[in-house]
Amino acid sequence: MSKYRITERRFIYPFNFVSIDEPVARSKVLPEDYGELSGKISCELKTLTPLFIPNTTKKGAFGNKNDSAPAFVQAVEEPTNSYDFFSYEDLTKRDDYFRNPARPIIPGSSLRGAIRSAYEAVVNGCLSSCDDENTLYRRTVVPRKHCGIIEKDPATQERVLYKASLSRRYVGADGAGRTNKTGEAVDGGVYLRGENIWNGKSSSLGKTTKINDAVMKYVYDSKEEKIEVARFKEDGKEWENLVEVWRLYQHRGKGEKIRGVNQHDDPAKTNYHGGYKGYLDADLVPVYYTRIIKGNALYMSPAAITKEVFSRTLKQMLKEQGDHAPCTDSKELCPACALFGMVGEESGVESCASRLMFRDAVPIAPDGNTAWNDWYGTVRTLPILSSPKVTATELYQEEVLGAEYYNYDYSVKYYDDGTYEPEHVRTLLDKPNLRGRKFYWHRKSAKLDNTSAYASQRTRIRPVDSDRIFKFELYFDRLSEPELKSLLWVLTFGEDRNGPHAHKLGHGKPVGYGSVRITKADVTLIKLDDSLSLIEEKGEYKPQPPAETEALREYLAITDFSKATDEVNYPSDALSWFKINKEIRLNRSFKPSYNYILPKALDEDRYLPEYEAGDGDIGGNRKGAIEAASGPEPEPEPEPEEEPKAFGTSIRDRIKAAEAEKKAREERSAVKKKDYNKKKLEQACGIALAKSILGNEKKNLLCNFIKDYESDPEYYKSLKHLYEKLGSQKDDFRKK
Ligand SMILES: [Zn+2]
Numbered sequence: 001m002s003k004y005r006i007t008e009r010r011f012i013y014p015f016n017f018v019s020i021d022e023p024v025a026r027s028k029v030l031p032e033d034y035g036e037l038s039g040k041i042s043c044e045l046k047t048l049t050p051l052f053i054p055n056t057t058k059k060g061a062f063g064n065k066n067d068s069a070p071a072f073v074q075a076v077e078e079p080t081n082s083y084d085f086f087s088y089e090d091l092t093k094r095d096d097y098f099r100n101p102a103r104p105i106i107p108g109s110s111l112r113g114a115i116r117s118a119y120e121a122v123v124n125g126c127l128s129s130c131d132d133e134n135t136l137y138r139r140t141v142v143p144r145k146h147c148g149i150i151e152k153d154p155a156t157q158e159r160v161l162y163k164a165s166l167s168r169r170y171v172g173a174d175g176a177g178r179t180n181k182t183g184e185a186v187d188g189g190v191y192l193r194g195e196n197i198w199n200g201k202s203s204s205l206g207k208t209t210k211i212n213d214a215v216m217k218y219v220y221d222s223k224e225e226k227i228e229v230a231r232f233k234e235d236g237k238e239w240e241n242l243v244e245v246w247r248l249y250q251h252r253g254k255g256e257k258i259r260g261v262n263q264h265d266d267p268a269k270t271n272y273h274g275g276y277k278g279y280l281d282a283d284l285v286p287v288y289y290t291r292i293i294k295g296n297a298l299y300m301s302p303a304a305i306t307k308e309v310f311s312r313t314l315k316q317m318l319k320e321q322g323d324h325a326p327c328t329d330s331k332e333l334c335p336a337c338a339l340f341g342m343v344g345e346e347s348g349v350e351s352c353a354s355r356l357m358f359r360d361a362v363p364i365a366p367d368g369n370t371a372w373n374d375w376y377g378t379v380r381t382l383p384i385l386s387s388p389k390v391t392a393t394e395l396y397q398e399e400v401l402g403a404e405y406y407n408y409d410y411s412v413k414y415y416d417d418g419t420y421e422p423e424h425v426r427t428l429l430d431k432p433n434l435r436g437r438k439f440y441w442h443r444k445s446a447k448l449d450n451t452s453a454y455a456s457q458r459t460r461i462r463p464v465d466s467d468r469i470f471k472f473e474l475y476f477d478r479l480s481e482p483e484l485k486s487l488l489w490v491l492t493f494g495e496d497r498n499g500p501h502a503h504k505l506g507h508g509k510p511v512g513y514g515s516v517r518i519t520k521a522d523v524t525l526i527k528l529d530d531s532l533s534l535i536e537e538k539g540e541y542k543p544q545p546p547a548e549t550e551a552l553r554e555y556l557a558i559t560d561f562s563k564a565t566d567e568v569n570y571p572s573d574a575l576s577w578f579k580i581n582k583e584i585r586l587n588r589s590f591k592p593s594y595n596y597i598l599p600k601a602l603d604e605d606r607y608l609p610e611y612e613a614g615d616g617d618i619g620g621n622r623k624g625a626i627e628a629a630s631g632p633e634p635e636p637e638p639e640p641e642e643e644p645k646a647f648g649t650s651i652r653d654r655i656k657a658a659e660a661e662k663k664a665r666e667e668r669s670a671v672k673k674k675d676y677n678k679k680k681l682e683q684a685c686g687i688a689l690a691k692s693i694l695g696n697e698k699k700n701l702l703c704n705f706i707k708d709y710e711s712d713p714e715y716y717k718s719l720k721h722l723y724e725k726l727g728s729q730k731d732d733f734r735k736k
Pocket residue numbers: 125126127128326327333334335336337338
């Protein structure tokens with residue numbers, strides 16, 4: 001029985017994606033080919049919701065030491081994370097900024113970042129900000145149940161993984177005080193030193209409690225020989241993956257908050273992991289492992305529940321997906337890099353200068369204005385932004401059809417065999433697909449956080465209020481006419497000041513901050529006149545709408561402020577939501593399966609439900625789960641079984657139903673008579689009668705034909721002559 005059910009409460013996840021199915025079109029762009037238009041675009045920008053960009057000169061801007069702060073601010077303890085809005089002033093130099101705030105400024109770099117992302121989406125450029133080559137990892141969702149011992153083959157220098165079994169496990173107090181090292185021979189097996197949990201408190205066992213140490217023993221076959229599971233080189237992907245997993249445990253210093261295996265998210269519990277010291281240096285390395293037969297991959301780790309390292313980085317995946325990784329060659333650029341520039345990071349790689357310069361945006365206010373109070377919203381606490389990592393594949397990855405769970409390396413499908421640990425079939429993915437470019441939905445209003453609990457973890461801010469108008473200049477250099485026109489479209493969406501679409505800027509995007517509209521974009525060309533002096537000239541250029549693509553429709557859907565709703569929210573308890581969403585059908589543990597995945601930007605139903613404890617419907621929005629059944633043959637064959645009510649609409653149910661239907665369909669089609677291609681049949685007969693060698697395909701054809709003919713000669717009467725022609729040879733085919 002499920003312990004949860006969905007509720008009537010629903011939310012729209014704060015971000016969605018613009019797809020990147022079309023490959024990036026790069027071209028050679030050299031300075032000598034640049035256009036002839038230089039000048040500036042004078043823009044006006046209106047805040048539609050409060051906007052926040054921090055002035056980082058003072059970290060505790062609204063602390064209890066600030067005498068001019070109102071009582072409610074002073075009442076909050078540890079207000080170290082509090083910032084005023086960005087300005088040119090150093091807030092440590094004056095005390096009265098609370099009552100007499102500085103002139104708010106929107107830095108050009110913020111404008112540039114937002115407009116660049118928009119431009120990239122509209123022209124299908126690279127994802128220039130995803131320059132991340134870090135290893136992607138996630139905690140394993142299914143504990144590894146296989147054990148093995150790795151030895152080095154002195155003859156070939158290869159590493160060999162032999163099958164082992166877990167013969168002894170020391171958990172908690174049981175393992176305390178042991179001093180054995182990993183790889184050491186103990187009790188007829190090999191010792192694996194597990195996590196070293198420092199619980200920070202004194203106990204009867206002393207300060208350090210070791211848990212999860214283990215002894216693994218070789219498993220022998222009937223000839224009493226060790227069973228080889230796999231063999232790999234030290235520079236092979238299997239060993240490298242293990243090294244990478246081990247390396248992940250090394251990232252910690254004293255007092256550093258870490259998350260990972262058996263780590264606590266509660267900052268009050270400062271547990272530190274031992275880091276598997278000397279793990280890989282041992283001659284015999286005991287491991288837990290998972291093998292993926294379909295696709296031949298091997299994942300090994302020092303623990304059964306572990307960090308799982310994916311074989312691809314984000315950048316690699318983007319590269320494989322239509323070459324969307326950031327441009328690296330200054331002579332082969334996507335349209336966005338050609339305009340916004342590219343910084344060559346590796347040595348020997350040339351940079352490409354930007355042809356755009358965004359000036360800071362300043363308030364439109366009478367000259368000499370010094371009172372800026374009206375421009376600001378109240379000081380408030382920003383809700384905690386639980387930004388999920390890119391390894392949350394239920395959000396970031398394209399659905400893998402037919403899989404109950406999937407990540408960037410493999411997909412998983414289960415067959416319930418009634419045991420605690422159901423059979424699961426993993427399939428290695430040739431190519432995982434990312435959802436695309438991330439953009440945040442607009443909210444009508446910026447969300448406030450009224451709780452004062454855990455104030456030290458939260459950020460207190462003073463934003464610029466909505467309905468304030470700024471102006472800025474965007475200088476451009478040697479643009480072609482199409483470039484200028486598409487830039488104008490990206491700035492204004494080709495709309496007038498009341499158009500529905502808007503950009504997002506600054507902090508707090510997921511909770512409704514930073515919706516801004518560029519309400520004016522006037523072009524002035526700057527030219528040299530005959531006497532070689534600079535003259536300004538009004539430019540009449542109309543925004544050029546981009547090609548209508550699925551990606552553009554997605555972009556326009558997400559940026560549509562007229563559809564903004566305050567139902568855009570993170571789930572009320574994000575941590576639980578993600579946990580329940582993949583484990584809800586579990587009565588048994590460790591059987592992850594996605595119920596809901598992020599809807600697509602253009603889906604009619606963009607909502608996800610909140611969960612609550614209790615027995616009931618859990619729903620699901622996995623379109624692909626039903627198609628699952630038409631995929632490759634399942635193995636092993638699932639047994640139909642009575643399921644508890646709570647499983648009523650589960651994905652697994654739907655898969656089973658679809659599988660049953662497929663089977664019935666196949667049975668129906670099996671009854672249907674097969675029709676034969678007369679020409680092919682004649683040819684096969686001819687070869688058979690000439691006693692020449694028949695290929696397998698033709699052999700099968702004749703076998704089937706004879707069987708079918710004999711079962712219903714009436715149906716196949718038009719082929720009677722061929723049947724009779726085969727004469728006594730028929731017996732040969734019957735045998736086969
Ligand atoms: Zn690029």
